[in-house]
Amino acid sequence: MDAKIVNLNELTKVLSVKEQAQEQLLVVMKALGIGKIVRNLKFEKAQGYTLTSLFISLLIMRLWGKTIACATSKHFHGLCAVSKNTLYRALLNARIDWRMLLTKITLRFHAILREHQVNTDEHDTCAILDDTTFQKSGIRIEGVSKVFDHVTHNFIYGMKCLTLALSDGKSCYPIDFSLHREKGKKKDYGLTLKQRKEQFKEKRNAKNPDYARKAECDESKLEMARRMLCHAVGHGINFKYVLADSWFTCESLIQAVRELCGGSVHYIGLAKMNPKLRYQTSKSKRPQNINELIARYNAQLHAIAENTSANTFSSM
Structure with missing residues (x-):
């Protein structure tokens, strides 16, 4: 799966200058509180690079469609100074609960939307x-x-x-x-x-x-x-x-x-368009197949349209 910056329109301006990408991503990571989330979930590393810095490195590689081996061998514009083995060990860490990490990031994202009063329906x-x-x-x-x-x-x-x-x-x-x-x-x-x-x-x-x-x-x-x-x-x-x-x-x-x-x-x-399958609805006395359901609801829509038209003319 290739991730290309040209397909990420909202991030194109932010990431167009690779040398400034780390600073911009740090701002995003700080807003999401990645470091605090990692510490609260209690799977932070005891020594070496922090998981937060490793996550940022992995994110940079994904955004530019680079493999870990490629990015670490060329140090990728000075943004990735860690070795590939360090990143592999982080990804293979059995104690990291990726599901909870994603859940906490989602909750933090919702909190940011509320803080900035972003209107979502x-x-x-x-x-x-x-x-x-x-x-x-x-x-x-x-x-x-x-x-x-x-x-x-x-x-x-x-x-x-x-x-x-x-x-x-x-x-x-x-x-x-x-x-x-x-x-x-x-x-x-x-x-x-x-x-x-x-x-x-x-x-x-x-x-x-x-x-x-x-x-x-x-x-x-x-x-x-x-x-x-x-x-x-x-x-x-x-x-x-x-x-x-x-x-x-x-x-x-x-x-x-x-x-x-x-x-x-x-x-x-x-719904599966198999005429042999039958569906029980609250308004039907017996289970009906898909063709019967379509015919029934088309008849109901036709009746509603006729009633609406009749009421419109009677009020004129």
Whole structure:
């Protein structure tokens, strides 16, 4: 995945001069209170570079689409003086709870919006669920399986990334994510016995966040979607709607969404256009398929339009 500065219109002016980028990013990091968040979550390093400085270095590399190896070997305009091993160790730190870090940053971002009285439409705040395919070239990478890519309609080696994003009408940003692999029909992840044995494996401490992350790889994406929504609401991240495509639209997820915040959260999703599936609505005596529902609601809209037209003429 390539991140290019030309596609980040709002940051183009700030980052157009690479030598000034570190100063600008420090201002952003200070406003978000990254250092305080890291300390409060109690996974700060005991010695060496602080995690805050390492996060800034990683952010600079991502914005300019540079790999860690490339940026550290050339010191990247003097902005990255740390070694690649230092950055790799930070990313592999089993004690860093990336989910809570992202949650705390989101809460701080909301606080900044309130402090500066930025007008966002709270009635249209929407949580968005979507999954993306990450293709990998190395089969020995932990968690890699054969997954179906809905874009190319082919099976590839990689992972599925389930992302929960939040849109407030002015900005859209991720607030949670999980990585998944697919077992396949034969329950072998699309890999041979030799390939499964050669994959990277590590014994993890159940008390560390990476233990739960690894377990999530085999969880249902629908179950993880429900957990992520509950996690967001439980930490004060509120929304009025949950938006998802037809793959997520099912009774269990809709019911889970309607149970959030005492029933104040609604679900918006594309229904599966399979005529064999039937849906029970509050205004229908029996379950109806998609064609019957469309015909019924078209008739209702036609009746409303006729009544509106009749009332308009009677008042003239």
